[in-house]
Amino acid sequence: MALKPIIGIAAQILKDPSDQFIGQRYVRLNEDYIEAIKKAGGIAMVLTDLPIKDLEVLLLRCDGLILSGGWDIDPLLYRETEHSKLGRINRKNDDFFIDALNLAENLGIPILGICKGHQLINVAHGGSLYQDLESQNTKAFHHFQKGNRADYSHFVFIESDSWLSQFYPEQILVNSFHHQAIKKLADDFKISALSKDGVIEAIEHKNKPIFGVQWHPEMLLSENEENALLLMKRFIRYCIDRNEIEEELDRID
Template sequence: MKPIIAIISGLKRNKEEGVFEGELYSYITQEYVDAVEMCGGIPFLIPLQKKIEDVEKLLDVADGIILPGGNDIDPSFYHEKTRAECGEIFHEVDQLYLWAIELAEKLKKPLLAICKGHQMLNVAYGGTLYQDLHVQKENVIEHSQNQPRHLPFHKIQIKKDSILYDIFSDKTQVNSFHHQAIKDLSEDFEILAKSSDGIIEAVLKKEGNWMLGVQWHPEMMAATDEKMKAIFQLFINRCKKR
C-alpha cells in the first residue's frame, strides 16, 4: 500500500492591493506534493490547527510527516529577542511545527524536515539559530540564490558512511534560499553535511524516531535531479516500513 504523508501547511499573506490585501492563506508549494507522489506516497495537507489533540487525530492516519520551508521562526521559541533582521513571523505556525515534531516522536512517524523544518527540528530539541547569517556570523557564503530554484547554488561536504553519503558520496551541490540557520546544535542530532563556511546543512536524529533535516530544498530539484528525488524516496521507504 502507498504510505500517507502529512505535509504541514504554512501561512502566506496576500500582498496584492485590492479587496483581499492582507488576507492569510494556508499554503504549501506544489513541489512537495509532486515529490511525494513521484516516490509512491499519498500527500495530504494539514492546515493551521489551534489544538494539539486535533493535530494528533490528523497525524494518526499518516505514515510519515514533512515539515516544509516557510517564514522565519519566532526567536522566543529558543529564548531570544527578535532582531530587526527577522522577516515576518507566524507564531501559531511555529507552534504547529513543534506539535508535529512532538507527535512524530510520540506516534513513531518518520519525519523529513526541509529548510525552516530543519531549523525547527533543532529548536524543538533545545538548539538555537542564527537569526541572520550575514549579521551574526563572519565569512559566510551567500545562502540565498537569485537563479532558478531548481538549479544548484553552492557545494556541501557530506559525512562519510551516512545515509546522505550513500546517495551523493562526499560532496554535492544544493540550491539555497535562507538567511537563518542552525547555530548551537542540539545534542540529539548528528551532523550529516556542512557548507564550506561551516553552516550545518543536514542533520539526523541520533536515537529514537527517524528524523532527517536538510537546509536546502530537494523538492525544488527532485523533478530534474534523481539524487534529490532519492532523498524523498529514502523517506517514503522508511514510511513504508511502518
C-alpha cells in the first residue's frame, strides 16, 4: 500500500480545569500518541464523541484504532458498585470508547488499547477490574510509578504463544501508570504478558485483531525507546497487512 495508514485515536472530552471559560469542555489527548504513530509510519486521526453514524464514517477511513489512556472506568459497566479508592470517572467517555471499539471490531479494523483502553476492551467483553489494585490485591506491588513518563518501572513476562512474543524476548521493561488492573479476564481473550506479581499487563483476543497493553508505549517512545517503537511499528504493520490481504481478496472476487 503506497499510502500511509490512518490510525484513529479515541480521545476524551473533559471540562476545562482552569475555569477561565465556565462550562467549556475540551478534547484531551496526550500528544505522545500522535507522535508515536508518526514515528511508526502512520498518520493519526483524533476521534471524539460523535453521533455513531458519523463515527462509523470516520472509522471506515481508518486502518487501525487506538483506545487511549484516561480516567477510571465506571464500575457499573462490570456490575460493581464504587470502591472508596475508585478514581475519577466519566461515563460518557466510557460509552464513546465502547462505541468506537464495537464499530471497529465489527468492521474488522485492528485495535490497540493502551492503559484505560486495554482495561476497557476487557470490560466491554464481559471482564472486570480491580477498582484499586493495591487495596484489593495484596500481592500486587506499586504500579503507579514515581519516575518520569519514559522511565522504566517493572518487567513484564511475555507469554510464549502471544502476539507480543512474535517480536519481543521473554521479558521487557515497561513504565507503569495505573492503579486499576484486570481482575476477571474476558472469555474471548488470553493473557499476552504478566508482571511478576501476577498482574495482567497485556491481552489479546483469541481470534480477532484486538490487543491491549497496560503500560504506555507512546510515553516510552517520547525518548525513542526501542521496544515501544517496535510495538507501534508492528501494530501499524498489522493494519497495513490486513488491508493488503483484503485488497487481494477483492481482486480474487
